Amino acid sequence: DGGITQSPKYLFRKEGQNVTLSCEQNLNHDAMYWYRQDPGQGLRLIYYSQIVNDFQKGDIAEGYSVSREKKESFPLTVTSAQKNPTAFYLCATTGYNSPLHFGNGTRLTVT
Amino acid sequence: AQSVTQLGSHVSVSEGALVLLRCNYSSSVPPYLFWYVQYPNQGLQLLLKYTSAATLVKGINGFEAEFKKSETSFHLTKPSAHMSDAAEYFCAVSESGGSNYKLTFGKGTLLTVNP
Numbered sequence: 353d354g355g356i357t358q359s360p361k362y363l364f365r366k367e368g369q370n371v372t373l374s375c376e377q378n379l380n381h382d383a384m385y386w387y388r389q390d391p392g393q394g395l396r397l398i399y400y401s402q403i404v405n406d407f408q409k410g411d412i413a414e415g416y417s418v419s420r421e422k423k424e425s426f427p428l429t430v431t432s433a434q435k436n437p438t439a440f441y442l443c444a445t446t447g448y449n450s451p452l453h454f455g456n457g458t459r460l461t462v463t
Numbered sequence: 464a465q466s467v468t469q470l471g472s473h474v475s476v477s478e479g480a481l482v483l484l485r486c487n488y489s490s491s492v493p494p495y496l497f498w499y500v501q502y503p504n505q506g507l508q509l510l511l512k513y514t515s516a517a518t519l520v521k522g523i524n525g526f527e528a529e530f531k532k533s534e535t536s537f538h539l540t541k542p543s544a545h546m547s548d549a550a551e552y553f554c555a556v557s558e559s560g561g562s563n564y565k566l567t568f569g570k571g572t573l574l575t576v577n578p
Contacts, residue, residue, distance in 0.1 A: 356506075383564075392472060394553060394570040395507075442506055446564045451497055452555075454506030 355379065356455035358443050363460045365437075373428045373458045375443035382447065384426035388412060389440040389457075398441075401426055430460065437462045465490045465556045469569035477577050482526075482541040484572045486554030489535065495557040496537045497566065498528055500550050507553060513537060524548070549576045 356377045365371045375384065383402045387395040397410030401420040415434025420426055430437045440459050444452040470485040488494055495514050499507040511522025518530040528539045537554060551573045555566040 358506075361504075387568075392570060395568040397565070397567075400565065444506075451495075451509055451512055451564055452499075452507070452566055454499075454508070456506045457504070459504070 356443055356445060356453060358455035358458050360458060363458055365462050367462055368432045370432060371430050371460065373441055375426045375455060376424055377445050378424065379445055379447060379453065381445035383445060385444045386418065386428045387442045387444065389442060395442065465494065465558050465567045467554050467556050467567055467569035469554050469572050471572055472570065473573045475575040475577060476544045478546055479543050482544045482548065482574065484539040484552050484574065486537045486539065486569060487535050488537060488556045490556055490558055492558050496530060497555040498522065498539050499553045499555065501553065502550050544576045546576050546578065549574055
């Protein structure tokens, strides 16, 4: 089955630690995206990548970093510089004329 | 810049009643418009999309939406609500298409369906 795999589903970290969220896709889609979701705030774009080895900042990139070393993978690192990291993180992809297709998300809790 | 406003953060209907979820958008070019549904602790699933073809768009699960340029609206409707429709619904706009969709989402509307 083609799809997007986000792991883990739940993640707990102590404040001050960096943490990396995984996103893998086998849809052969070129573009990949990371969104953050907070209650009542909708989805906000963190980073996106339209091609391997290239990515752009979204609306709320501060405190986050990404890499795109291969087409299938787009990991997101939440650094200790992110002031309020507890949130639901969603990875998505698009192919040509194919709207956003989402993974099932990772819920990160930082205490 | 593109933006989306969803009127009503919470809508409650009775089973069998009409569902109407409101969405207004702002875009400097002819937009692409989308409705997504999210069930608890899951990702978003595409319900329907408008890409400048027919103004009345039919989606999955009996939902449809009408693009009204004069009102800059893209409201989502369903004639008869089912219990399984209870979820959060997001409207989104993009000024680009192809493989370059960069969506801006509204804040969401939580739909509750009462028996």
